[in-house]
Every structure is written in C-alpha cells, then in structure tokens.
Amino acid sequence: MLTDVLSLNFRKRGVKEPITETLIPPRAMANLGVPVSKDGAFQRVDAQFRHFISRAPGAHFPPEANRYHLYISLACPWASRCLAFLNLKGLQHAIGVSVTKAKMGPTKPSVDDHSGWIFPTGDDTEPGATPDPHNHVRTVRELYEIADPNYAGRFSVPVLWDTKTRQIVSNESSEIIRMFNDEFNDISNHPEVNLYPQHLQSTIADVNSWIFTDINNGVYRCGFAIKQEPYEAAFHALFAALDKCETILDKQRYIAGDELTEADVRLFMTLIRFDAVYVVHFKCNKKFIREYPNLFNYTKDLYQVPGIGATVNMWHIRHHYYQSHPRINPFGIVALGQEIDYSAPHDRHRFSSKQSA
Numbered sequence: 001m002l003t004d005v006l007s008l009n010f011r012k013r014g015v016k017e018p019i020t021e022t023l024i025p026p027r028a029m030a031n032l033g034v035p036v037s038k039d040g041a042f043q044r045v046d047a048q049f050r051h052f053i054s055r056a057p058g059a060h061f062p063p064e065a066n067r068y069h070l071y072i073s074l075a076c077p078w079a080s081r082c083l084a085f086l087n088l089k090g091l092q093h094a095i096g097v098s099v100t101k102a103k104m105g106p107t108k109p110s111v112d113d114h115s116g117w118i119f120p121t122g123d124d125t126e127p128g129a130t131p132d133p134h135n136h137v138r139t140v141r142e143l144y145e146i147a148d149p150n151y152a153g154r155f156s157v158p159v160l161w162d163t164k165t166r167q168i169v170s171n172e173s174s175e176i177i178r179m180f181n182d183e184f185n186d187i188s189n190h191p192e193v194n195l196y197p198q199h200l201q202s203t204i205a206d207v208n209s210w211i212f213t214d215i216n217n218g219v220y221r222c223g224f225a226i227k228q229e230p231y232e233a234a235f236h237a238l239f240a241a242l243d244k245c246e247t248i249l250d251k252q253r254y255i256a257g258d259e260l261t262e263a264d265v266r267l268f269m270t271l272i273r274f275d276a277v278y279v280v281h282f283k284c285n286k287k288f289i290r291e292y293p294n295l296f297n298y299t300k301d302l303y304q305v306p307g308i309g310a311t312v313n314m315w316h317i318r319h320h321y322y323q324s325h326p327r328i329n330p331f332g333i334v335a336l337g338q339e340i341d342y343s344a345p346h347d348r349h350r351f352s353s354k355q356s357a
C-alpha cells in the first residue's frame with residue numbers, strides 16, 4: 001500500500017516512476033494531490049522529521065528563546081494545534097511564527113505540477129498571512145528542500161524550524177505540542193499550564209487514539225476517499241465517534257476529565273472546522289456540530305479560551321479547503337453556510353473544572 005502512496009507522490013512531481021496495479025486512472029491521479037490506497041481509501045503518510053527539543057543536558061536541540069520558528073497555515077488543524085500550544089504556554093516572545101496564504105498554489109510550475117503552501121512575499125500580501133523572516137522562502141516546499149535536498153515526502157505544515165542549524169526539527173504536530181508543553185518551561189510565560197498531566201496520560205492516550213482515527217483524520221478519510229465503500233466506512237465511524245464524544249461530554253466538562261488537556265485542543269481543531277467546511281466539502285453531512293448540544297457548547301467553551309480562540313481564522317479555513325482541492329471542488333466556490341457565533345454563552349460551567357488555561 002505504501003508503494004502506491006509513494007508512487008503517487010513521485011508521479012505528481014513529474015518523476016518518471018512506473019505506477020503499477022493502481023485502480024486510479026492516470027489523469028485523475030495527477031489531480032488527486034492526496035495519497036490513496038488501491039481500495040480507494042485516503043492514506044495518511046507519517047511525518048518524516050521527528051527530532052525532539054529537549055531540556056536534557058547535551059541535547060542536540062535544546063530549548064532556547066528565539067532559536068526555533070514555527071511555520072503554519074491557519075487553515076490546517078494540525079498546525080493550529082501547535083499555535084494553540086504556543087499561545088497557551090506563553091511562548092509568543094520566544095518562538096516566531098510564519099503563516100502561509102490560505103489557498104495552495106503551484107510551488108515550482110516550471111518543474112512539476114505540485115501545488116502547496118505559499119508565503120506572502122513583497123506586494124503579494126493577504127490578511128493573516130505572514131512572510132518567512134529567516135529563509136525568505138516563497139513556499140513551504142523550499143524549507144524541506146533546504147533541510148534535505150533529497151527529501152521525497154509531502155511538504156506539509158506544521159514545520160518547526162531550527163534557525164541555528166537550518167534543519168527541520170519536526171513536522172509532526174502531536175510531537176511539537178508535547179515539546180511546547182514540556183520542554184520550554186524555563187522560558188515560557190505560563191510554565192504552570194500543563195496540558196499533558198501525568199495522572200491523565202493514559203486517558204489522553206486512549207481518547208487521542210480513537211479521536212485521531214475517526215474524527216481528526218476521519219473527516220479527511222471521508223473527504224479524500226475515491227470509492228463509495230471507504231467513504232461510507234469513514235462516515236459511519238466519524239459519526240459514531242462524535243456520538244461517543246457527545247455522551248462523554250454529558251458527564252464531564254472536558255474530553256479527558258475535568259481539566260483542559262491536549263486531547264481537547266486536538267478535538268477542537270476538527271470541531272471548529274466542521275460546520276463551515278467538513279459537512280459540505282468532505283461530505284460529512286449527517287449532522288452539524290451545532291446540532292449536538294454538548295459538542296456545540298464544548299466547542300464554544302474552548303473557543304473562548306483566548307489562546308485557542310486566537311488560532312481560529314474562518315476566512316483562511318474556508319478559503320483554503322474550498323479552493324485548494326480542485327478534484328473535489330473544481331471551481332473553487334466557497335460555500336457560504338451559516339455564520340456561527342462561537343463567543344456566545346455556553347453551558348459548560350455546569351461542570352466543576354480544575355483548570356482553565
């Protein structure tokens with residue numbers, strides 16, 4: 001299966017790599033832009049830069065102020081969880097952030113047909129997007145090519161960059177958030193905030209596991225499936241998992257207990273994009289989140305945590321998804337939907353809570 005996934009990436013970059021045994025017609029593959037397996041299911045490929053910033057003596061990447069830089073898209077739920085951690089831990093003064101433009105575009109049009117993340121440069125500005133102050137690149141792709149000229153994977157965000165060695169420390173959000181939580185406490189303005197507390201770690205591992213598979217990645221499995229069966233399987237698993245969240249949130253304020261944890265930040269990033277984008281664009285159209293009383297109030301509760309709400313830019317979210325996947329929305333029409341006021345009152349105070357970030 002992985003062979004198919006990688007073949008598709010090579011193909012997309014114009015590398016003459018034979019593609020065998022695929023069920024996807026070549027023309028469709030060129031426009032696909034996402035890895036799928038032979039049975040038509042979306043396959044997420046593991047991130048490839050997996051270094052760790054550590055306080056341990058002699059660590060290759062020690063936590064230092066103004067050494068690391070985070071490259072993100074405000075549309076991307078994985079990147080936005082990193083930005084939320086950076087805010088919640090009070091690391092804004094120590095770790096810089098660059099934000100891509102919402103819509104993906106050609107990264108090297110004279111070489112291949114890859115479409116990816118673009119930074120604003122010169123006059124090419126966009127509200128919310130910010131240029132790269134360190135490498136002055138136009139694309140996220142260039143960051144990967146600086147870090148490893150032979151890199152053959154996807155050019156995804158987030159990217160946690162080391163300005164000192166000009167390396168990518170990590171492009172895996174689940175690990176970047178742990179680094180921000182644990183390793184910068186001597187520098188951070190909120191070392192007391194702990195979103196991965198010891199006593200909840202096994203509960204967090206459990207909820208992260210099914211929420212990642214069926215919700216965070218589940219919406220992508222719905223949206224990027226290219227056959228009916230994997231779409232339906234992902235759809236049913238997604239709504240079963242949302243029902244499960246609804247039941248859990250009937251008994252407690254947060255998804256892993258009575259305190260805010262990383263599991264909430266991870267879940268929130270999908271919920272906040274759901275009604276505006278995933279329902280329509282990814283065909284997750286059994287129910288809106290606003291139709292689930294507990295999930296809707298929970299989404300408002302988390303949105304109203306300043307460091308979390310500050311990551312939400314609905315313009316970037318809508319314009320990215322609807323305009324960056326020509327295969328599923330060929331004309332790039334941005335569905336309008338209903339404006340939802342996530343700053344409206346919620347009922348989650350009915351539960352006791354130990355910590356509010």
Ligand SMILES: N[C@@H](CCC(=O)N[C@@H](CS)C(=O)NCC(=O)O)C(=O)O
Nearest residue numbers: 047076078154155156157171172173
């Ligand atoms: N495992 C990564 C996944 C990140 C990811 O899939 N990012 C998407 C945006 S939402 C991306 O950059 N896709 C561009 C591409 O793969 O070309 C993480 O969690 O950090």
